[in-house]
Amino acid sequence: MNEDVDFILDSAEEAMQNAIKHLEKQLINIRAGKANPTMLNSVMVEYYGSQTPLSQVSNINTPDARTLSIQPFEKGLIPEIEKGIQNANLGFNPSNNGNNVIINVPPLTEERRQQLAKQAKAEAEEAKIGVRNDRRSALADLKKLDLPEDTQKDLEEDVQKLTDKFVARIDDIYTAKEKEIMTV
Structure with a gap:
C-alpha cells in the first residue's frame, strides 16, 4: 500500500517537473532582443x-x-x-x-516587448494548468486506494504542497523571463 502511495506522489512530481521543462523550452523560443x-x-x-x-x-x-x-x-x-x-x-x-x-538581431519595440511578455504569460498559465491537471490525477489515484480518511487528508495536503511549490517555480521563471523581455 505504501509503495502505491509513493509511486503516485513520485509520478505527480515527475509530471509537474515535465511541465516546468516544457515551459522553459517554450520560453527559449520567445526572443528578448538579445542574440541567442x-x-x-x-x-x-x-x-x-x-x-x-x-x-x-x-x-x-x-x-x-x-x-x-x-x-x-x-x-x-x-x-x-x-x-x-x-x-x-x-x-x-x-x-x-x-x-x-x-x-x-534588431532591437525590439516597446509594443513588441509587451506582446512577447503576454506570450510568455500565456505559456506560464499553460504550465500551471498542466501542474493542476497532474494534481487532479494524483488525487484521483489516491482516492482509488481506499486509505483511512486521516491518511487520505494528509496525502491530499502533501499533493497540494507539491502543487504550490511547482506553481511558485513557474511564477519565478515567468517573472525572470518578463524582466529579460522588458529590459531594453
Whole structure:
C-alpha cells in the first residue's frame, strides 16, 4: 500500500517537473532582443536532398549581443542556410560575407516587448494548468486506494504542497523571463 502511495506522489512530481521543462523550452523560443543561438533551433536546411537542422550543418556563435554568426561546415551551404532562415519566418534578414552567414538581431519595440511578455504569460498559465491537471490525477489515484480518511487528508495536503511549490517555480521563471523581455 505504501509503495502505491509513493509511486503516485513520485509520478505527480515527475509530471509537474515535465511541465516546468516544457515551459522553459517554450520560453527559449520567445526572443528578448538579445542574440541567442537557440533562436535558430527551428531552422531546417536542405542538405543532400533532406531537411536537416541548421545546428547539424554549421557552428552558430554570438560575436556580440545583437549578432548571430553561422559558419557552415561546407561553403556551398551558404545559400541554403539563408533560404532556410527566411523560410523559418523568424523575422531575420540574413547576409553573408562568403564564409559566414550573419544575422543582425534588431532591437525590439516597446509594443513588441509587451506582446512577447503576454506570450510568455500565456505559456506560464499553460504550465500551471498542466501542474493542476497532474494534481487532479494524483488525487484521483489516491482516492482509488481506499486509505483511512486521516491518511487520505494528509496525502491530499502533501499533493497540494507539491502543487504550490511547482506553481511558485513557474511564477519565478515567468517573472525572470518578463524582466529579460522588458529590459531594453
